[in-house]
Amino acid sequence: MLELTPKPAIDTPDQTIGTVTIALTDGVALASVAARKGQLAACEKVLSARLGAVPPVGRAVDGTGETCFWTGPEQWMVSAPEDGQHVLADQWKDALGDAASVTEQSGGWVVFDVRGAGMPAMCELLCSVPVRRMETGDVQRTMIHQTGCFVICREAGRHIRILGPRASAQSLHHALITAATAVA
Amino acid sequence: MIIDHPLLGPRDSSEFTYLGDARLIDRPDPDGQDAAAAFYDYAYLRDNPAGWHRELWFHEAGDRSWLVVTRNTLTHEISKVELASDVARVQGRSK
Numbered sequence: 001m002l003e004l005t006p007k008p009a010i011d012t013p014d015q016t017i018g019t020v021t022i023a024l025t026d027g028v029a030l031a032s033v034a035a036r037k038g039q040l041a042a043c044e045k046v047l048s049a050r051l052g053a054v055p056p057v058g059r060a061v062d063g064t065g066e067t068c069f070w071t072g073p074e075q076w077m078v079s080a081p082e083d084g085q086h087v088l089a090d091q092w093k094d095a096l097g098d099a100a101s102v103t104e105q106s107g108g109w110v111v112f113d114v115r116g117a118g119m120p121a122m123c124e125l126l127c128s129v130p131v132r133r134m135e136t137g138d139v140q141r142t143m144i145h146q147t148g149c150f151v152i153c154r155e156a157g158r159h160i161r162i163l164g165p166r167a168s169a170q171s172l173h174h175a176l177i178t179a180a181t182a183v184a
Numbered sequence: 185m186i187i188d189h190p191l192l193g194p195r196d197s198s199e200f201t202y203l204g205d206a207r208l209i210d211r212p213d214p215d216g217q218d219a220a221a222a223f224y225d226y227a228y229l230r231d232n233p234a235g236w237h238r239e240l241w242f243h244e245a246g247d248r249s250w251l252v253v254t255r256n257t258l259t260h261e262i263s264k265v266e267l268a269s270d271v272a273r274v275q276g277r278s279k
Contacts, residue, residue, distance in 0.1 A: 057191045072247035073191065073267065128196060140192075143199070143245040 018184025
């Protein structure tokens with residue numbers, strides 16, 4: 001049987017510009033969870049059981065091997081390291097049943113990790129997220145280079161993770177490099 | 185213009201897209217006696233007030249929620265921002 005392994009969105013090495021390092025992070029499994037009408041309580045019960053807590057508005061919660069963040073009213077995104085089995089969405093669907101709609105999202109997004117002391121200055125050129133006020137675990141959706149992206153604060157003032165549309169990976173990467181070069 | 189999102193706090197209006205009069209929530213009953221006239225009214229006839237106006241905004245570059253924003257069209261002052269789902273719920277819709 002053919003070995004089907006997803007390729008990275010774009011082929012680019014990690015780049016350090018000034019104090020900022022931009023890395024494409026491959027192998028992130030994603031699944032969206034949206035509570036069905038009237039099923040919020042049932043959905044939150046499962047989220048709480050699996051993650052230890054329900055992610056509040058604009059926040060991420062770390063579970064065991066999984067991270068989940070709030071994306072909108074009664075909606076969340078779950079992420080986990082891709083183990084090659086592509087089962088994250090199926091596992092969540094099995095756990096949630098009819099309480100929520102779960103959609104595989106791994107192929108829809110590209111993930112960039114931006115680290116370094118110059119990250120806040122660079123982020124301020126890219127989007128309107130108040131990056132200097134963000135605490136570890138804060139998440140905001142915003143526009144970067146005309147694309148809708150999630151900005152996740154992984155370490156306040158030092159490290160953000162950007163989830164952007166995979167089909168625009170090259171454009172988004174170009175925007176990140178340009179901004180990093182401008183503040184270097 | 186800053187829209188004070190009920191969940192996310194103050195956000196710049198550039199993150200939102202505008203749809204129009206919030207009465208679009210009140211879709212007429214398609215099985216009603218006067219459905220044709222009601223839909224004509226619903227689809228084409230709008231007030232264009234100089235002053236306070238309730239309108240629908242979509243938080244496109246944010247949490248993708250629909251909001252009902254009460255805005256003064258003369259001054260752009262915003263007096264109230266609600267989640268459209270809450271407004272519909274109060275009217276007995278969208279349980």
